[in-house]
Amino acid sequence: MRVLKIALATVAVFALATGGEMAWRNRAFLMAEMGGGGAKPEAEAQAAPAPGGGGAPPAMPVPVAKVVKRTLPTWLDYSARTEAIRSVSLQTKVTGFVASQPMADGADVKGGDLLYKLDPRDFEAALEQARAAVQRDEAALTYARAAEQRSSSLVRTGSTAKDALDQNTSARAQAEAAVALDRATVKTAELNLGYAEVRAPFAGRLGRDRAPVGTLVGANTTTLNTLVQLDPVYVTFNPSERDLAAIAKAKRKSEVKVEVTLPGTDGETHRGDLTFIDNAVDPQTGTITARATIPNADFALLPGQYVRARLVVAEQPDVLMVPQAAVGSGQLGKYVYVIGDTGTAEQRLVTLGPTEGDLVAAAGIKESDRVITGNLQKIGPGAPVQPLPTETAAK
Numbered sequence: 001m002r003v004l005k006i007a008l009a010t011v012a013v014f015a016l017a018t019g020g021e022m023a024w025r026n027r028a029f030l031m032a033e034m035g036g037g038g039a040k041p042e043a044e045a046q047a048a049p050a051p052g053g054g055g056a057p058p059a060m061p062v063p064v065a066k067v068v069k070r071t072l073p074t075w076l077d078y079s080a081r082t083e084a085i086r087s088v089s090l091q092t093k094v095t096g097f098v099a100s101q102p103m104a105d106g107a108d109v110k111g112g113d114l115l116y117k118l119d120p121r122d123f124e125a126a127l128e129q130a131r132a133a134v135q136r137d138e139a140a141l142t143y144a145r146a147a148e149q150r151s152s153s154l155v156r157t158g159s160t161a162k163d164a165l166d167q168n169t170s171a172r173a174q175a176e177a178a179v180a181l182d183r184a185t186v187k188t189a190e191l192n193l194g195y196a197e198v199r200a201p202f203a204g205r206l207g208r209d210r211a212p213v214g215t216l217v218g219a220n221t222t223t224l225n226t227l228v229q230l231d232p233v234y235v236t237f238n239p240s241e242r243d244l245a246a247i248a249k250a251k252r253k254s255e256v257k258v259e260v261t262l263p264g265t266d267g268e269t270h271r272g273d274l275t276f277i278d279n280a281v282d283p284q285t286g287t288i289t290a291r292a293t294i295p296n297a298d299f300a301l302l303p304g305q306y307v308r309a310r311l312v313v314a315e316q317p318d319v320l321m322v323p324q325a326a327v328g329s330g331q332l333g334k335y336v337y338v339i340g341d342t343g344t345a346e347q348r349l350v351t352l353g354p355t356e357g358d359l360v361a362a363a364g365i366k367e368s369d370r371v372i373t374g375n376l377q378k379i380g381p382g383a384p385v386q387p388l389p390t391e392t393a394a395k
Helices: 002-034 042-047 121-157 162-195 241-253
Strands: 060-062 064-066 068-084 087-090 096-100 114-118 197-199 204-206 225-228 233-237 257-261 269-277 290-294 306-323 328-330 333-339 345-349 351-356 359-363 370-372 385-387
Touching (some): 068 241, 114 225, 121 162, 162 197, 241 269, 257 290, 333 351, 370 385
Parallel strands (some): 060 385
Antiparallel strands (some): 064 370, 068 233, 114 197, 233 290, 257 269, 269 290, 328 333, 333 345, 351 359
């Protein structure tokens, strides 16, 4: 019983304490609603402004940049494809066994480099036979000339008939023809011996070998390999007939420059000139074939690749450009903030144009504007700003 009494007493004390706290809270709330005195809630006291703390917010430091005026080219952009200026299948003009391949598959070679060599023994033997025939027939020619001279002397003295002289003259002429034929045979044998060596007709890159050492290759029938020229290369594209007038106008003024970009190379460009425009428009597509010649000393472009080709057809002077980092986007479109005359941020709606590096053309600004390039999320139209020095803004 004693334990029960102590528990009941404890519950009573807790109830009285809780009720007192709730009553105090209700009284404070009612007095605040009625405008009465009393202590303010803790949160309200903290929200009250400190004495003398009013006034305009401090100016936000912002980096600024000047508007840049430049002359920009007008581009025409096309999908294009690279082509080799020269591409040949390497074949032999004689029949023989492949004896060696001095250049490996895929090697970059110079004009005149030895690529394949056939077994030369048959051709060397044929050349020796031809030279021996020349010596034999030259000896016969020497005798025929001497016989003709003797017959001529005897005819003058009347010791022999005129017919003998004619026969000796004919024999001398036939001997001369035989020697000429032998010399031509020697030249042919020398050529055939030379054809046993297959050399590069121009500088380029070899493909895959198709006639390993020991293969019997036929004259003009077996392809040993392929060779393509890589420097320079053609880039072929198809402008529409709508762009043809602009290209023709630019070509009449000067050489039309072409920039070629290979996908996946982080904007690396190769530059060349427009060198060919076809003489007819395709009536089915409304396009015309055009071609640029692009130097390719580093062999970065290979025949058959898809690239982007840009043509400079005109120049646009006095274009105002701003850093791309200064451009924001809103519901009304693109905008930039500039420093106003009163030291506040002014919002200018702009129309963007072509880019050049970190700059973008922006219509809707003035050359004298100072463009805010940082802290754009912390300012708004009319916000007081403090431009940082140029060297600080550039960091």
